Amino acid sequence: xxxxxxxxxxxxxxxxxxxxxxxxxxxxxxxxxxxxxxxxxxxxxxxxxxxxxxxxxxxxxxxxxxxxxxxxxxxxxxxxxxxxxxxxxxxxxxxxxxxxxxxxxxxxxxxxxxxxxxxxxxxxxxxxxxxxxxxxxxxxxxxxxxxxxxxxxxxxxxxxxxxxxxxxxxxxxxxxxxxxxxxxxxxxxxxxxxxxxxxxxxxxxxxxxxxxxxxxxxxxxxxxxxxxxxxxxxxxxxxxxxxxxxxxxxxxxxxxxxxxxxxxxxxxxxxxxxxxx
Ligand code: PAF
Numbered sequence: 122x123x124x125x126x127x128x129x130x131x132x133x134x135x136x137x138x139x140x141x142x143x144x145x146x147x148x149x150x151x152x153x154x155x156x157x158x159x160x161x162x163x164x165x166x167x168x169x170x171x172x173x174x175x176x177x178x179x180x181x182x183x184x185x186x187x188x189x190x191x192x193x194x195x196x197x198x199x200x201x202x203x204x205x206x207x208x209x210x211x212x213x214x215x216x217x218x219x220x221x222x223x224x225x226x227x228x229x230x231x232x233x234x235x236x237x238x239x240x241x242x243x244x245x246x247x248x249x250x251x252x253x254x255x256x257x258x259x260x261x262x263x264x265x266x267x268x269x270x271x272x273x274x275x276x277x278x279x280x281x282x283x284x285x286x287x288x289x290x291x292x293x294x295x296x297x298x299x300x301x302x303x304x305x306x307x308x309x310x311x312x313x314x315x316x317x318x319x320x321x322x323x324x325x326x327x328x329x330x331x332x333x334x335x336x337x338x339x340x341x342x343x344x345x346x347x348x349x350x351x352x353x354x355x356x357x358x359x360x361x362x363x364x365x366x367x368x369x370x371x372x373x374x375x376x377x378x379x380x381x382x383x384x385x386x387x388x389x390x391x392x393x394x395x396x397x398x
Contacts, residue, residue: 122215123222128230131271134222140182144274144301146265149188150205150319151214154309158278159184159218161306181276186215187224187268193236194260203377205322224272231267239263242289249285249370250381253360261286262293269301277301282308282316284370284383308382310336316382328375331355335380339371342390369393 125131143162147155162184188211195201208225215223239259245251246258269277279287291303309317313333324332338351345362348371352359357373364370370383386392 122212122220124212125222125224126226128226128271131224131226135271135273138183141180141275142272143181143184144268144272144277145184145186146268146277146279147186147188148190148204148319149211150207150322151211152309152317152319152321154280154282154317155186156214156218157309158280158306159186159215159220161304162276162278163219183221184219185222185224185272185274186220187226187272189224189226189231189264189268191231191260191264192228193232193239193263194257196254196257199377200379203323205319207322224268231264236263240266240293242292245285245292246289249361249363249365250372251285253372258286258289262289265290266293266297266299269299274301276304278304278306280308281305281383282318282381284368285365288366316380318380320378320380323378325376328378332375332380335371335373335375336382336384339369339382339384340389345369345393364393 123134125134145155145158145162162181164180188208190201190204190206192201195204212223240262241259242262246262251258279290281287287303287305293299294301294303311317311333314336315321315333316336321329321332334355335352335357338348338355339362341348341351343351349359349362352373357375360372360374360379362369362371364386367386368383369386369389370381372379372381374380
């Protein structure tokens with residue numbers, strides 16, 4: 122696995138390699154959710170005939186992962202400072218998974234303009250998570266655009282846990298005629314239902330025991346108002362519970378840790394009680 126630590130090295134790598142590139146952008150602290158994106162990007166590479174790769178329509182020849190804790194998408198400096206850093210373990214996991222290259226930039230490389238130029242979406246990005254984390258999606262869209270411009274992937278892989286992010290990135294690709302296909306990958310959950318997230322590492326043991334109630338409450342056969350009340354009574358500080366597209370999206374904090382999750386409405390037994398969905 123090539124470790125690429127500068128823009129120049131990335132540009133050299135990009136000139137040298139040919140074939141389709143699948144990109145998995147991450148902020149590190151990798152877990153099985155990230156590795157499922159890598160697997161999705163790699164699926165092509167396992168299909169071989171006599172040792173030769175056989176490409177299906179959306180197969181990749183190379184899989185590149187980026188690890189960059191992007192400061193511009195953190196609206197609280199304490200959240201950025203405490204974001205888990207497990208770089209050595211991350212690199213070992215990516216190496217073991219057979220990733221071709223990992224891009225490891227720093228702030229100065231990604232933001233030579235010190236973030237004077239940024240990308241803003243003016244509608245969806247202001248709702249839900251955007252309403253509670255001002256500037257968050259500007260940071261996400263700006264860094265993803267930069268990664269796309271630098272790496273020029275054919276496919277890029279994002280998890281459905283960050284459903285609003287996924288939708289905004291798809292919108293950005295359309296709006297700017299970007300030549301990359303966005304592949305959305307299902308949420309990966311712990312055995313107790315908690316959606317995998319790097320921030321779960323920061324839950325205290327007691328919070329970790331309570332955290333699965335978030336998902337359990339989302340899928341319970343109750344109204345939105347009851348779900349909110351139930352979460353509050355367990356100790357969650359609820360930011361929102363809202364229907365977007367055909368999903369119920371939610372964000373709530375447990376102590377210092379903000380959790381987000383979502384479920385397709387058609388997986389709920391009776392839709393959501395008290396709504397027509
Ligand atoms: O989902 C994430 O981990 C981040 O928002 C992303 C897409 C890597 C951009 O920093």
